[in-house]
Amino acid sequence: MLSADISYDALSASLMGKRLLIMNQPTNIRILLILLAILIGVVVGLVTGMLSKASGAKLPSAIRDAGIAFGGTVTLTILILKALGLL
Numbered sequence: 001m002l003s004a005d006i007s008y009d010a011l012s013a014s015l016m017g018k019r020l021l022i023m024n025q026p027t028n029i030r031i032l033l034i035l036l037a038i039l040i041g042v043v044v045g046l047v048t049g050m051l052s053k054a055s056g057a058k059l060p061s062a063i064r065d066a067g068i069a070f071g072g073t074v075t076l077t078i079l080i081l082k083a084l085g086l087l
Helices: 002-023 027-054 059-083
Strands: none
Touching: 027 059
């Protein structure tokens, strides 16, 4: 049982070291990750707008739906990156 506790502590220390290493990333990498989140949001927004327009919605409604999808996707992506310790 003692060896299991030691291996757990070693694993915990190893993961903590990796998290600290990730948190010290340069600003350029953080900017690229935010740009990636925005790019994902643009793609999701475009697809949502096209699907909304194809389903018969008027143009203002399709643009509104695309904007909502963009904002939600960027927010969720940035929150996930923050929770993973990448930002």
